[in-house]
Amino acid sequence: MVDKLLEVKNLRVELQTKDGVVPVIDDLSFDLDYGESLSFVGESGCGKSMTALALMGLLPEKVGRIASGSIKFEGRQLANASSEDLRKIRGNEISMIFQEPMTSLNPVLSVGEQISEVLRLHQKMSVNSAWKRAEDLLDAVNIPDPKRRVHDYPFQMSGGQRQRVMIAMALACEPKILIADEPTTALDVTVQAQIFGLLKDLQTKTGTSIILITHDMGAVAQMARKMIVMYAGRPCEIGEVAQVIKTPQHPYTTGLISCVPHLDDAIIDANNRLSEIPGIVPSLREFGSNKCLFASRCKHQMEQCRAERPVLAQFSNKQAFACWKREIIDAG
Amino acid sequence: MKTFGLIVNRLVYAFVLLFAVLVLNFTLMHMAPGDVADTISQSMGGADEELLIEIRKDYGLDQPYYQQLVTYIGKVLRFDLGHSFFFNEPVSKLVLERVPATLLLVITAQILALLLGVVLGVYSARKPNGILSHFVTLFALFGYSAPVFWTGILLLIAFSLQIPLFPVAGMRDVTIEGNFWVHAIDVMKHMVLPVLTLASIFLALYSRLARATMIETLGTDFVRTARAKGLPERQVVYKHALRNSLSPVVTLAGLQFSAVVSGAVLVEAVFSWPGLGTLAFQSIIARDTPTILGILFFSALVVIIGNLLTDLALRFVDPRVGASK
Incomplete structure (x- = not known):
């Protein structure tokens, strides 16, 4: 049997806090194929970024750890790999771009140095050929005049350009997986569209798989084929993007989708208020308790929701959700 | 340009x-x-x-x-700093004679403090709760709060009197004969205690500052990026984090240039080091105005040169300095 590109099974990540050990990722399973794109969606603090850090082996030292479960990358177990093995995979076979392009590049090194450094490290390229390749990469991410700009420092570039440099850096070694953690949150809307366009372009060219972490439903619809909705460290709905957006099953997913304003709504009904999900995310202390963590904010809550954690159950062949209310909930 | x-x-x-x-x-x-x-x-x-x-x-x-x-x-x-009433010699000659001894003392102490301070600072920043980190904090506090003459005298008592490892005073032993290296080693022996004394103040400053800025830098986004690139920890710390933490340390080191005279006066007095500090001390006691003025003029010159060097060094460390107009 051919190994999957990435296979995550029953992953549990725990953080050490003042109030004790908290499971910030609680029983997460998913897999990713070559060239596929997957999206994690959810509010702040739902465990999206922690998932990315766990995959990269970059959980905060001494505070976070993978408590159980497995992360298999092309058959190799990453969950308890040595830091040296993980280091060789990071930036090479799995790489990552971050939310803050303004601060994610080293201010005192030229962008050429920051890109070619990865190539020298992982591909054992010479100084000259790595530099040449850095120029090509800047060209590939549509930075004009790459031969000159490669000598620039980050402070000489705009936010969008810096994020392009981050992308060039992340794709330098042609990784099999690119993790993009809210790559456009800090950028304005027109630049967002450009960055997503660029990512899609590069994906078709290089065949890399993308894991997109976002809270922006629009970005998900544009970028990903599969999506996982996370709430309080738990997956609450998994499925094909088109299907989930059309027929969301979990009340939280329904809520998230109805929060997105529609252009025609506003025209038809001027008084139509933007909907929101009432309440707030539960505190870390409640994480891991045996109940539905969304129950307190859910209009469909029942006795059972507060007594037992709902299991993730298959709904149709490609959609699964974790809710006790099994019959189809109509969107209203 | x-x-x-x-x-x-x-x-x-x-x-x-x-x-x-x-x-x-x-x-x-x-x-x-x-x-x-x-x-x-x-x-x-x-x-x-x-x-x-x-x-x-x-x-x-x-x-x-x-x-x-x-x-x-x-x-x-006309480059004439006047004539010393007390020493009965031209002031410029007096000052220039003393400058090498002071520069030797101060620059050695500065370099030692800078290197050791940065290394200790970086090391304790990586393990902020480790034993060494607490030791560095304690040592820095001690070095900063203890008056230099007191530290100097304690060192003298310990390593010249109780355990006679180093000479008590002066810069060279006139009874020693031999080639250049014999004299060089003799001067080095004389230097150890005054350099340590002087370095203890600087070391305290630099290690505290390096520790604080390193802790801050290690938590920044670009250090996380460096880790995400798969760089070995050594490169993450020394190439990516350290260079970003150097600016404040370099700035402080530049400011400390003014201590060339002020800090050295007491240390030189304790160890009878034949430098500018001792000269300043003697000429103040003797109310030898031209000599005092000459020393002040020279220290102003040193501070200005020091600041210029600091500016240039900062440009080298951080390309952002001077880039914005």
Whole structure:
């Protein structure tokens, strides 16, 4: 049997806090194929970024750890790999771009140095050929005049350009997986569209798989084929993007989708208020308790929701959700 | 080109500044009570009013203030710092004779403190709750709060008297004969204690600052990026984080240049180190105005050169400095 590109099974990540050990990722399973794109969606603090850090082996030292479960990358177990093995995979076979392009590049090194450094490290390229390749990469991410700009420092570039440099850096070694953690949150809307366009372009060219972490439903619809909705460290709905957006099953997913304003709504009904999900995310202390963590904010809550954690159950062949209310909930 | 412009710009400022320092120093010294005539009369066991006037006339001290000032500045412009009343030698010769000893002491102490301070700071920043980190904090606090002369005397008692490892005072042993290396080793032996004493203040400052800035830098986004690239920890710390933490340390080191004279005075006095500090001490006691002025002028010069070097070093460390117009 051919190994999957990435296979995550029953992953549990725990953080050490003042109030004790908290499971910030609680029983997460998913897999990713070559060239596929997957999206994690959810509010702040739902465990999206922690998932990315766990995959990269970059959980905060001494505070976070993978408590159980497995992360298999092309058959190799990453969950308890040595830091040296993980280091060789990071930036090479799995790489990552971050939310803050303004601060994610080293201010005192030229962008050429920051890109070619990865190539020298992982591909054992010479100084000259790595530099040449850095120029090509800047060209590939549509930075004009790459031969000159490669000598620039980050402070000489705009936010969008810096994020392009981050992308060039992340794709330098042609990784099999690119993790993009809210790559456009800090950028304005027109630049967002450009960055997503660029990512899609590069994906078709290089065949890399993308894991997109976002809270922006629009970005998900544009970028990903599969999506996982996370709430309080738990997956609450998994499925094909088109299907989930059309027929969301979990009340939280329904809520998230109805929060997105529609252009025609506003025209038809001027008084139509933007909907929101009432309440707030539960505190870390409640994480891991045996109940539905969304129950307190859910209009469909029942006795059972507060007594037992709902299991993730298959709904149709490609959609699964974790809710006790099994019959189809109509969107209203 | 930008760097060249900076140097020219700074030299112009330096000239203006030196002039101001000269006028200010001279005025302050003129206002201070007592002059060389008092010292001479004291050493003679007292003199009458007539003799004092005679002495003042000899040294040109009877002339009005502005005339003395103009004469002095005119001399300085011709690189003449005047003649020492007390040592009976040209001031420039006196100062230049003492400069190498002081520079040797201060620069060695500075470099030692800078290297050790940064290494200790980085090390303790990586393990902020480790034993070494607490030790560095404690040591820094001690080094910073203990007066230098006290540290110096303690070191003397410990390593010159109780355990006679190092000589008690001076810079060289006149009884030793031999080639250059024999003398060099002799000077080094004499240097150990004064350098350690002087370095202890600087070390305290640098290690605290390096620790604080490193802790901050290690938490930044670009350090996370460096880790995400799969760089070995050594490169993450020394290539990516350290260079970003150096600016404050370099700035502080530049400011400490002014301690060339001030900090060294006490240390030189404790160890009878034949440098500028000892000279300053002696000339102040003797009210030897030209020598004091000469030393002040020279220390202003050192501070200005130090600041210029700091500016250049900062440009080297951080490309953002001077880039924005």
